[in-house]
Amino acid sequence: MERSLKWRILIVLAVLFVSLVYIYPSLAPGLPTWWQKALPSEKIHLGLDLRGGMHLILEVQAEKAVESAVERTVEELKFSLVKTKLPVNSVTRIEGRRIEVLLARAEDQDKFNKLLDDEFDYLVTDATDETAGRLKLLLSLHPKEAARIKEMAVRQALETIRNRIDQFGVTEPDIRPQGEDRIVIQLPGVKDPERAVALIGKTALLEFKLVEEAHSVEKALAEGPPPGTEILHQVLTDKETGRTSKTPFLVRTRSLLTGEYVTDARVTIDNQFNEPYVALNFDAKGSRLFERITEANVNKRLAIVLDGNVYSAPVIQEKISGGKARITGSFTLEEARDLAIVLRAGALPAPVNILEERTVGPSLGQDSIDQGVNSVAVGLVLVLIFMIFYYRLSGVIADTVLCLNIVFIFAALAAFGATLTLPGIAGIILTIGMAVDANVLIFERIREEIRLGKTPRAAVDGGFGKATWTILDANVTTLIAALVLFQFGTGPIRGFAVTLSIGIVASLFTAIFVARIIFDYLLVKVKMRKISV
Amino acid sequence: MELIRPDTNFNFVGVRRWAYVFSAVLILVGIVSLIVHGGPNYGVDFAGGSLIQVKFQKPTTAQAIRDALGDLKMGEESIQRFGDLQNNEFLVRVSQETQDLNTLAQRVERTLEQQFGQGNIEIRRVETVGPKVGKDLRQKALFAIFYAILFIVIYISGRFELKWLMSLVVALALMLAVYLAGLVGAGVTGLILIALVITLVVCFFFQLKFALGAIVALMHDVAITVGIFSLLDKEMTLTIVAAILTIIGYSLNDTIVVFDRIRENTRKYRKQAFDRVVNSSINETLSRTILTGGTTLIVLICLYFLGGPVIADFALALIIGIIIGTYSSIYVASPILLIWPPAGAVVKSKAKRTSRPKNKK
Numbered sequence: 001m002e003r004s005l006k007w008r009i010l011i012v013l014a015v016l017f018v019s020l021v022y023i024y025p026s027l028a029p030g031l032p033t034w035w036q037k038a039l040p041s042e043k044i045h046l047g048l049d050l051r052g053g054m055h056l057i058l059e060v061q062a063e064k065a066v067e068s069a070v071e072r073t074v075e076e077l078k079f080s081l082v083k084t085k086l087p088v089n090s091v092t093r094i095e096g097r098r099i100e101v102l103l104a105r106a107e108d109q110d111k112f113n114k115l116l117d118d119e120f121d122y123l124v125t126d127a128t129d130e131t132a133g134r135l136k137l138l139l140s141l142h143p144k145e146a147a148r149i150k151e152m153a154v155r156q157a158l159e160t161i162r163n164r165i166d167q168f169g170v171t172e173p174d175i176r177p178q179g180e181d182r183i184v185i186q187l188p189g190v191k192d193p194e195r196a197v198a199l200i201g202k203t204a205l206l207e208f209k210l211v212e213e214a215h216s217v218e219k220a221l222a223e224g225p226p227p228g229t230e231i232l233h234q235v236l237t238d239k240e241t242g243r244t245s246k247t248p249f250l251v252r253t254r255s256l257l258t259g260e261y262v263t264d265a266r267v268t269i270d271n272q273f274n275e276p277y278v279a280l281n282f283d284a285k286g287s288r289l290f291e292r293i294t295e296a297n298v299n300k301r302l303a304i305v306l307d308g309n310v311y312s313a314p315v316i317q318e319k320i321s322g323g324k325a326r327i328t329g330s331f332t333l334e335e336a337r338d339l340a341i342v343l344r345a346g347a348l349p350a351p352v353n354i355l356e357e358r359t360v361g362p363s364l365g366q367d368s369i370d371q372g373v374n375s376v377a378v379g380l381v382l383v384l385i386f387m388i389f390y391y392r393l394s395g396v397i398a399d400t401v402l403c404l405n406i407v408f409i410f411a412a413l414a415a416f417g418a419t420l421t422l423p424g425i426a427g428i429i430l431t432i433g434m435a436v437d438a439n440v441l442i443f444e445r446i447r448e449e450i451r452l453g454k455t456p457r458a459a460v461d462g463g464f465g466k467a468t469w470t471i472l473d474a475n476v477t478t479l480i481a482a483l484v485l486f487q488f489g490t491g492p493i494r495g496f497a498v499t500l501s502i503g504i505v506a507s508l509f510t511a512i513f514v515a516r517i518i519f520d521y522l523l524v525k526v527k528m529r530k531i532s533v
Numbered sequence: 534m535e536l537i538r539p540d541t542n543f544n545f546v547g548v549r550r551w552a553y554v555f556s557a558v559l560i561l562v563g564i565v566s567l568i569v570h571g572g573p574n575y576g577v578d579f580a581g582g583s584l585i586q587v588k589f590q591k592p593t594t595a596q597a598i599r600d601a602l603g604d605l606k607m608g609e610e611s612i613q614r615f616g617d618l619q620n621n622e623f624l625v626r627v628s629q630e631t632q633d634l635n636t637l638a639q640r641v642e643r644t645l646e647q648q649f650g651q652g653n654i655e656i657r658r659v660e661t662v663g664p665k666v667g668k669d670l671r672q673k674a675l676f677a678i679f680y681a682i683l684f685i686v687i688y689i690s691g692r693f694e695l696k697w698l699m700s701l702v703v704a705l706a707l708m709l710a711v712y713l714a715g716l717v718g719a720g721v722t723g724l725i726l727i728a729l730v731i732t733l734v735v736c737f738f739f740q741l742k743f744a745l746g747a748i749v750a751l752m753h754d755v756a757i758t759v760g761i762f763s764l765l766d767k768e769m770t771l772t773i774v775a776a777i778l779t780i781i782g783y784s785l786n787d788t789i790v791v792f793d794r795i796r797e798n799t800r801k802y803r804k805q806a807f808d809r810v811v812n813s814s815i816n817e818t819l820s821r822t823i824l825t826g827g828t829t830l831i832v833l834i835c836l837y838f839l840g841g842p843v844i845a846d847f848a849l850a851l852i853i854g855i856i857i858g859t860y861s862s863i864y865v866a867s868p869i870l871l872i873w874p875p876a877g878a879v880v881k882s883k884a885k886r887t888s889r890p891k892n893k894k
Contacts, residue, residue: 049843057666193659194639357661359638364586364657364843371841378839379832386828390535422844423772429836430779430851433829434786440824441790448817470793473692474786480684481782485775488677490670493775500779 005524008517016404019411026414044414047421047495050369052362053188054196055491058161058352060181063096065153065350066146070097073120073141077101080119086111089134097146098126099139106135153349154181161185161200161352163345168199182355193359195338203307203351204342206259208293209251211301211313220250228253232303234310249310251303256293258347261286265343267336270328276336277328278343287323295319306339372425379429380406383436391443393532397518398439401510405435408506409499418502421495431503434478438511441467443533456531460519468512475504541819545863546812546871552864556753563760570763576770577660579674581667582628583637586658587645589621598623601648602641616842622657637661658843674774679725681778683707685785686732686748693743693792700744703735742870743796747788750858750866754784758854772847780854783829787822787862794818795867811867819863826859 025031026043035041048055074093081088089102103112109128112135116123122145127138141149158177165173165187174186190196212229225231230253233246264281282290293302294316303313304327311329331339384402387395409428413420446463454462479501486497522528567573577584587598595612602612602625615622625641638659645654662670683704690700710731729752736745755777762769794814802810830852837848 059665194642353663354661355663356666357638357659359656359659361655361657363655368841368843371839372844375836375839379835382831382835383828386831390824423775423847426836426840426844426847426851429832430829433832434783434825436828437786437821437825440821440828444821444824466797470790473793474789476688477685477785477789478779478782480688481681481778484677484681484684485778488673488680489775490771493771496772496775 005517005520012514012517019407022411022414023407040414042414042417044410045417045419047419047424047492048186048188049360049422049492050365050420051188052360052365053186054190054193054357054359056185056200056354057356058183058185059355060154060157060183060352061350062150062153062181066141066149067096069149070099070141074099077120080115084115097140101137101139103135106130106133109135156349157352158183160346160348164199164341167341167345168196189362197354199338199341201352201354202342204347205307206262206343206347207255207305208257209255209303209305210297211303212250212252213300215250217248217250221248225250232305232308232310249303249313257286257289259343261289262343265340267340276331276333277326278336278340280325280327282323287321290323290325291319291321368422372422376425376429380432383432387436391533394443397515398436401514402432402435404514405506405510409502412502412506418498419495421492423492424495424499427496427499427503430500431507435503435507435511438471438507439515441471442511442515446531446533450531456528457523459531460523464516471508471512475508479504541816543816544812545815546808546868549864549868556865559757560760563757563763566760566763573759573763573769574766576768577662578771579667579671579769581662581664582626584660585625585638585641585656586615587623587625588655588657589649590653592621595623602644670771674771675722675725677774677778679728681781682728686744689744689747690741699739699741703732706731706735740873742873743792746866746869747785749869750788750861751781751784753861753865754780754854754858757857758850761853762850767846773850776847776850776854779851780858783855784858784861787858788866790821791815791818791862791867795870808871811870815863815867822859822862826855829855
């Protein structure tokens with residue numbers, strides 16, 4: 001007994017020491033370098049509901065990426081048909097992702113199929129219909145190609161968003177994919193959630209389109225835009241009244257230049273008007289394109305369109321070489337900066353929807369911590385006092401192991417890198433209440449054994465022996481519930497499941513193993529005559 | 534110090550019919566409340582929509598806020614005070630039919646700032662859940678409950694009846710039923726109900742009395758807790774579902790302690806009538822039951838009053854669940870064992886003793 005007692009005490013002391021080492025980083029303001037190199041140095045992670053911050057779930061509308069791809073294919077097909085001199089009546093995108101080709105001469109079908117095999121092997125012919133010497137073909141994207149585009153879209157969206165958030169400047173952002181087309185974003189401590197959401201959700205498709213001079217805007221509004229043009233609006237918000245005004249522009253649909261040629265975007269302050277604007281740099285190809293556009297359209301207006309809204313439509317004064325352009329429009333410094341960020345990071349391949357947003361302000365987070373800690377402290381003290389009253393010396397033993405329990409729980413949280421949330425704190429409180437249960441079971445048994453007239457030694461043996469199975473049994477069911485919660489739960493609830501599970505395991509250890517050691521020590525070393533229970 | 538004297542012998546088993554009536558009334562009240570309210574009061578987690586917690590520097594009223602937000606045309610909304618009076622915090626809840634859930638919080642903030650003055654309001658928390666996610670979360674929550682029940686049924690059948698084979702059969706029967714129900718297209722709720730019914734039927738049929746007692750007790754606890762929550766018109770959120778699962782775990786905890794004692798005593802006092810054994814077992818474990826329930830309640834009450842309004846509902850659910858759970862272990866789970874006389878034991882005795890005979894060994 002004596003020898004095993006020594007070993008058991010050593011084990012407990014070792015576990016205690018290791019636990020304190022794990023907890024220390026969370027309590028100390030700074031760690032010496034020698035500690036950081038050799039010993040665990042991570043603080044306990046706090047969940048968003050305690051730290052403040054934003055949790056977002058986005059859905060990438062990958063279907064739209066497929067539609068854009070089909071649209072691009074239509075243009076390329078038209079181009080190829082002209083090149084191969086195949087007379088064709090029309091090539092149009094229909095029903096979202098299919099292409100309808102009207103060949104002028106049905107005999108050209110073989111030549112057309114060869115063209116498809118050569119250059120467009122990812123297109124599949126769904127149906128053909130020959131009427132009056134003309135051939136109508138319905139094409140669609142091969143399902144594998146569509147799937148590939150979708151997957152690429154999601155991955156690209158993830159990277160682009162990550163890029164934007166990096167530039168936004170949030171400490172420890174967490175961005176990861178979920179399922180097929182969702183992205184989960186956590187931004188702890190974000191100060192301006194509104195701005196963050198706007199930044200993340202913006203598709204940011206930059207397009208340069210010519211303003212159509214030949215037609216009047218009013219006529220187009222009344223009768224509908226002529227073919228090849230569309231009506232876009234410029235939305236201006238009056239800073240003071242918050243009211244918006246929409247000015248319509250009639251522009252040619254085909255984009256002459258897009259944001260993918262932009263290599264850099266910087267915020268600069270205009271010296272004359274003291275207003276910020278965004279200065280763009282194009283890459284080599286983009287510069288050449290821009291030069292040609294400006295050369296061919298002097299004195300015409302070029303609309304700068306972002307996500308379908310006209311930002312500005314300045315008049316092209318002269319040919320611009322050197323690939324520099326500027327986007328003006330009464331921005332605040334912040335708006336200009338955000339615009340530069342999205343232009344630098346690039347456009348999203350498909351629009352994103354916000355499925356879920358949970359934001360906790362930092363003040364609420366701090367309040368929750370304070371209140372949580374408060375209730376744990378008060379609850380703990382009440383239980384400690386009660387145990388002493390009810391079980392006297394054994395109560396003190398129970399209290400000691402309860403405190404050990406709490407140390408172990410926090411140490412485990414730090415060791416596993418688990419996150420502490422507000423329900424997690426509730427889990428700790430629950431553990432305090434339920435940990436006592438194991439001790440109570442043992443002590444009640446010991447009392448029974450004493451009443452039956454057994455010696456202190458036999459009473460302790462009997463008590464621990466009979467109660468252990470019951471304790472294990474009972475706690476297994478709560479553990480099952482906790483594990484299910486962990487599996488199916490989200491953020492804060494997972495935190496609860498984690499602290500509850502750790503708490504149960506720790507309380508089993510302390511109540512059965514550690515408490516027994518203390519009793520044995522008192523009986524053997526101190527030679528306690530009577531059990532105070 | 535002792536709250537429960539060692540020779541107590543309350544007649545729990547004798548009054549069990551009254552307990553059944555009491556329980557039945559509670560459950561009925563809960564069901565009526567659910568019907569009247571048209572189902573549980575789903576929070577944004579399950580119903581979708583937006584929840585905005587706003588703190589005002591100067592005292593204001595829900596009506597004033599409602600008027601201020603009136604011209605945003607937000608559709609059905611509900612505005613409630615949150616927490617203590619001096620916090621000046623309100624919850625603005627908007628349902629999902631609104632057009633643009635994405636920017637809703639900003640628009641609410643801007644409108645309130647205009648009306649009440651900037652610096653007077655602070656957005657403490659925003660929770661926006663789109664309809665798709667709401668549905669997902671509902672499914673997830675129900676699946677969690679289903680799996681918890683499944684594993685627990687398997688565990689209890691095996692552990693108590695020591696008929697592991699039987700528990701495997703139960704598990705297979707459940708999974709088969711679930712699969713068939715899935716084919717027919719039953720929702721997750723249907724799945725859970727079917728699972729429970731099958732479990733009850735199988736346990737009854739095979740005389741798995743301990744398993745039956747435990748499961749009936751925990752269904753009873755969940756039903757009453759949900760019913761009381763509906764009565765108090767509290768919201769059903771993900772955290773409350775977590776509380777329900779915890780209650781399931783705790784209630785079983787309790788029940789298992791009593792059952793263990795019953796089995797031990799059945800082995801020890803083979804000559805005694807079963808209902809006497811059950812009653813004395815309950816009495817023997819009474820001290821522990823009250824104490825553990827007591828200490829857990831102490832800490833939960835601390836949490837309820839000191840933990841802040843965000844976690845208060847969670848604490849309340851646990852408090853209700855634990856009280857009912859303790860009650861059910863004594864008055865519901867154990868008496869169910871008496872439906873069948875165990876093999877070889879003496880059948881029900883009519884005599885009621887007021888004091889336990891001393892154990893003569």
